[in-house]
Amino acid sequence: MKRTLTDMAVVITGASSGIGEALTRQLHRQGARLFLAARRVDRLESLKRELGSRVEILRCDVAIEADCQHLIDAAYATFGRIDTLVCNAGSGLVRDAAKTDRATFRQIMEVNLFGTSDCIRAAVPRMREQTIREGLRGQLMIVSSAAARRGLPYLGAYSATKSAQLQYAEALRVELVDEKIAVTSVHPIGTRSEFMQRAEATSGEKIDVPGRRGGLEQTSERVAEIMARAVARPRRECWPFLPAWWGTSLLTAFPAWADWMMLRMRRRIDAERGGGGS
Numbered sequence: 001m002k003r004t005l006t007d008m009a010v011v012i013t014g015a016s017s018g019i020g021e022a023l024t025r026q027l028h029r030q031g032a033r034l035f036l037a038a039r040r041v042d043r044l045e046s047l048k049r050e051l052g053s054r055v056e057i058l059r060c061d062v063a064i065e066a067d068c069q070h071l072i073d074a075a076y077a078t079f080g081r082i083d084t085l086v087c088n089a090g091s092g093l094v095r096d097a098a099k100t101d102r103a104t105f106r107q108i109m110e111v112n113l114f115g116t117s118d119c120i121r122a123a124v125p126r127m128r129e130q131t132i133r134e135g136l137r138g139q140l141m142i143v144s145s146a147a148a149r150r151g152l153p154y155l156g157a158y159s160a161t162k163s164a165q166l167q168y169a170e171a172l173r174v175e176l177v178d179e180k181i182a183v184t185s186v187h188p189i190g191t192r193s194e195f196m197q198r199a200e201a202t203s204g205e206k207i208d209v210p211g212r213r214g215g216l217e218q219t220s221e222r223v224a225e226i227m228a229r230a231v232a233r234p235r236r237e238c239w240p241f242l243p244a245w246w247g248t249s250l251l252t253a254f255p256a257w258a259d260w261m262m263l264r265m266r267r268r269i270d271a272e273r274g275g276g277g278s
């Protein structure tokens with residue numbers, strides 16, 4: 001069933017840039033009420049100033065459990081319901097898989113996975129109390145990645161968080177189906193945003209991930225346009241660049257071939273970096 005976006009109550013984490021910001025603009029144009037969260041609150045403030053009505057903002061670090069609970073409580077208190085929660089906040093890391101220490105691994109898991117699961121754990125009891133609106137009590141949308149289906153060299157820890165998000169989404173979907181809470185995982189390919197620059201700055205390493213060089217990158221606006229459709233008409237998985245679904249399905253079906261492709265990619269990265277890994 002298609003849901004009406006006008007007046008829909010949507011919470012978006014990581015709305016201060018990239019995909020989250022673009023989705024905010026998309027949904028706002030279509031009449032949704034938005035509750036936006038991120039750490040860079042100055043960015044959220046200027047987005048709110050620009051968009052005007054139907055926008056609330058909150059500083060929230062999704063790596064902090066209490067911030068996630070506070071976000072959901074504040075959004076529910078403001079709107080009286082949450083039709084869609086978009087767990088989009090995320091960060092990247094460029095690092096050899098075998099050199100990723102526990103503290104670094106934990107940091108990225110805390111943002112990408114626990115930031116998702118803490119928001120969802122807070123939101124589900126609220127959604128359960130809601131009346132059904134156009135066929136659903138609510139929707140949980142988790143922004144994972146195409147890398148969820150195939151780990152990328154030098155992005156092993158990041159890929160692991162995205163894969164964990166996907167599997168978490170798959171389990172949730174089946175658990176919540178009878179309660180009319182839909183679960184959608186989103187799987188973008190390389191997307192133009194601040195993501196890679198920030199990942200490289202944190203990691204102190206540069207990397208050219210697949211697609212970027214071949215011009216396969218999408219804009220955040222294009223990804224947001226397709227995500228907005230999946231908010232209106234919830235589906236299991238949302239692949240903003242559909243051929244990536246076919247590609248990753250083939251990589252899963254033929255793991256030896258997948259390893260060969262990834263090895264070629266690793267060798268190219270090594271050559272560009274003038275030697276081995278980081």
Ligand SMILES: NC(=O)c1ccc[n+]([C@@H]2O[C@H](COP(=O)([O-])OP(=O)(O)OC[C@H]3O[C@@H](n4cnc5c(N)ncnc54)[C@H](OP(=O)(O)O)[C@@H]3O)[C@@H](O)[C@H]2O)c1
Pocket residue numbers: 013014015016017018019020037038039040041060061062063088089090091111143144145146187188189190191192193194195196198220
């Ligand atoms: N860009 C890509 O190539 C690509 C590809 C596949 C999947 N994705 C996924 O898409 C999502 C959005 O990324 P993007 O491309 O739009 O990158 P981006 O421009 O860097 O945006 C990331 C957003 O997440 C927020 N964020 C990061 N850490 C946070 C924390 N601890 N607490 C709260 N918010 C936090 C950032 O806000 P603050 O820093 O202000 O908190 C920012 O708003 C991520 O989950 C990413 O994994 C991206």
